[in-house]
Amino acid sequence: MWKVGYRKIVVGTDGSETSAIAEQAALNLARAFGAELVLLSAYEPPEVSREWAEQALARGVAAAGDRGVKATAEARAGEPAEAIMAAAEDHGADLIVVGNRGMGGARRFVLGGVPDRVSHYSPCDLLIVKTTSPDAGARPPGAYERILIATDGSPTADQAARRGADLAETVGGRITLVYVGDAAMGQIVLNHTAERLGQGDIATRVLQGDPSDRISALARDEGYDLVLVGNRGMAGARRYLLSAVPNKVSHEAHADVLIAKTVGRSITDLRPGEGAVVLLDGKQVAAYREETGEVHAVSARCTHLGCTVGWNDGAKTWDCPCHGSRYDHTGKVIQGPAERDLAPHQVSS
Numbered sequence: 001m002w003k004v005g006y007r008k009i010v011v012g013t014d015g016s017e018t019s020a021i022a023e024q025a026a027l028n029l030a031r032a033f034g035a036e037l038v039l040l041s042a043y044e045p046p047e048v049s050r051e052w053a054e055q056a057l058a059r060g061v062a063a064a065g066d067r068g069v070k071a072t073a074e075a076r077a078g079e080p081a082e083a084i085m086a087a088a089e090d091h092g093a094d095l096i097v098v099g100n101r102g103m104g105g106a107r108r109f110v111l112g113g114v115p116d117r118v119s120h121y122s123p124c125d126l127l128i129v130k131t132t133s134p135d136a137g138a139r140p141p142g143a144y145e146r147i148l149i150a151t152d153g154s155p156t157a158d159q160a161a162r163r164g165a166d167l168a169e170t171v172g173g174r175i176t177l178v179y180v181g182d183a184a185m186g187q188i189v190l191n192h193t194a195e196r197l198g199q200g201d202i203a204t205r206v207l208q209g210d211p212s213d214r215i216s217a218l219a220r221d222e223g224y225d226l227v228l229v230g231n232r233g234m235a236g237a238r239r240y241l242l243s244a245v246p247n248k249v250s251h252e253a254h255a256d257v258l259i260a261k262t263v264g265r266s267i268t269d270l271r272p273g274e275g276a277v278v279l280l281d282g283k284q285v286a287a288y289r290e291e292t293g294e295v296h297a298v299s300a301r302c303t304h305l306g307c308t309v310g311w312n313d314g315a316k317t318w319d320c321p322c323h324g325s326r327y328d329h330t331g332k333v334i335q336g337p338a339e340r341d342l343a344p345h346q347v348s349s
């Protein structure tokens with residue numbers, strides 16, 4: 001099956017021992033995905049000089065070269081979180097990697113601030129590498145054997161789960177799906193998710209309680225290396241917690257945390273072969289980019305009763321979660337009860 005994969009990875013470094021762990025994770029992932037690496041160091045004189053930043057970068061580029069990974073380096077003036085997000089946008093990156101501490105150079109006062117800020121505004125997926133966990137150093141950074149994927153069964157959580165399954169396949173890891181909420185509903189959601197991922201024998205867990213607390217505790221108790229959550233979703237029974245979950249998990253889990261960007265994306269984010277519901281001209285638009293680069297954009301409102309469709313990456317279809325209508329990647333009905341195609345949406349070039 002065709003995989004989304006990562007093609008360009010931006011990693012923040014400040015030359016510290018902790019940021020070196022994040023750098024190694026990025027390097028190992030770049031190698032596994034055959035991705036290009038962009039090393040970014042931010043400087044703000046007089047506390048952090050450009051020379052300091054450039055020395056850190058030179059060491060990083062040399063290490064990447066030794067591992068056969070194509071890497072470029074960039075020193076940017078300014079605040080680290082802003083610098084790394086701007087670099088990700090400028091380079092069209094699909095993954096940012098930062099340590100949970102560091103990226104402050106000599107200015108340790110920004111500790112912890114960078115991952116928080118990037119997790120709110122990242123233009124792409126974000127991997128927060130735990131450089132301070134008691135387990136750091138127990139396995140090579142970025143070598144994930146056990147991956148916990150949180151889902152609430154929503155179309156966006158499905159996209160995140162697909163991203164996690166692709167990553168697991170690429171790095172040779174095993175995945176477990178977790179749902180926090182009603183037990184009976186949870187098992188149905190997880191069985192459907194496993195089916196859509198084409199992995200019927202996948203391990204599943206259904207838990208009750210606060211989603212971020214329970215996910216973090218499970219990750220610790222069962223020894224997962226990586227926890228994956230969508231940048232929205234995981235509402236379980238408590239929808240008001242919606243946006244807090246990814247951020248809380250990134251603080252509480254002892255494992256690395258991958259926050260998959262599934263909400264707030266734009267058409268330009270779409271990689272060839274990828275579909276997603278994006279916001280365009282204030283409307284939710286179902287957009288799919290062909291391998292040739294051509295984009296099909298249609299209304300994301302199901303023509304049956306108006307629910308929002310979600311992208312099914314396995315079948316390359318738009319599926320309605322409400323009553324099962326399905327549309328092909330151009331919005332043409334392939335399964336009812338809907339009878340009309342999704343309405344076309346004009347995309348200005």
Ligand code: FES
Pocket residue numbers: 302303304305306307320321322323324325336337338
């Ligand atoms: S609203 Fe989509 S199938 Fe009913």
